Amino acid sequence: MRIFLLGLACLTLSAQAVEPVVLRPSAKLLFKQPELLQVGQCVRYEEGGAGWVVTEPLFFLRGEVLSAEVRTRRLGKCPVVPGKTMDRYSRDEFIRHVQAFPCVAEDVPERDEQTGVVRIRVADWETPHAKKAENAGRLYRGMFVEKKLEKDMEIELEADLLSVCQR
Numbered sequence: 001m002r003i004f005l006l007g008l009a010c011l012t013l014s015a016q017a018v019e020p021v022v023l024r025p026s027a028k029l030l031f032k033q034p035e036l037l038q039v040g041q042c043v044r045y046e047e048g049g050a051g052w053v054v055t056e057p058l059f060f061l062r063g064e065v066l067s068a069e070v071r072t073r074r075l076g077k078c079p080v081v082p083g084k085t086m087d088r089y090s091r092d093e094f095i096r097h098v099q100a101f102p103c104v105a106e107d108v109p110e111r112d113e114q115t116g117v118v119r120i121r122v123a124d125w126e127t128p129h130a131k132k133a134e135n136a137g138r139l140y141r142g143m144f145v146e147k148k149l150e151k152d153m154e155i156e157l158e159a160d161l162l163s164v165c166q167r
Contacts, residue, residue, distance in 0.1 A: 024102065026116035026158035027070045037068040037118055042165035045157055047137035048128070059128050059139045062165060063120035066154060070114050077110065078103035087135065094135040095146050102158075116159035125149050 037043070043065055049058040079096045081089060086097065097103075104110060127139040127149070138145050144155055 022111070022113045023070075024113050024115045024158070024160075026160040027114040028116070034068075037065055037116075037159060037162070039065055039067065041065045042123075043118070043120060043162040044165055045138075045161055046163065047139050057128065059126050059137070061122060061125040061139060061144060061149070061155075063122045063155075066119045066121055068116065068118045068159060071117050072112050073102070073115050075102055075104050075111055075113055076100065077106055080106065089135045091134040091140065098138055098145055117156050118159050118162060119154055119156050120162075122149060122151060122153050122155060124151070 041064070043063060045061045047059045048056045050056050077100075079093075079100050081093050084093070086094070089097065102113065102115065122144075125139065125144075127142055128136070129141050133140055142149055147153070147155070
């Protein structure tokens, strides 16, 4: 019986070792629609706009694609603030979570995944200033996560967070 369990354990470990790296939606987008993210393409990152009758204001960041690539990233554990849900996080707690994202829950093993990363040059933006927006998104009070937004600065985002600018 011990030999059977030992053999089963070895098979399980070897099966995990050859497990393929998973493609996140952002990486799949780069493979399926590469023409949308060509160098020079105008793209937008948007937050807000939710609601059926009365919609929230829409905040955005617009820029030009400088590069797009697929990268393998180790997904570590998501930072958790005990006793709080994400909608109760302070701005600093929210930033720690965004910087770790994509990440896995505490009860899920860490793993490698491929992400589609787009580097853009920022052209213009509009960010929320209301206190209630401090843990609602990456854009807040003239900032992108923790960086002060400036024209021509470069940032990176996952491809599936972007849309092509409307002409």
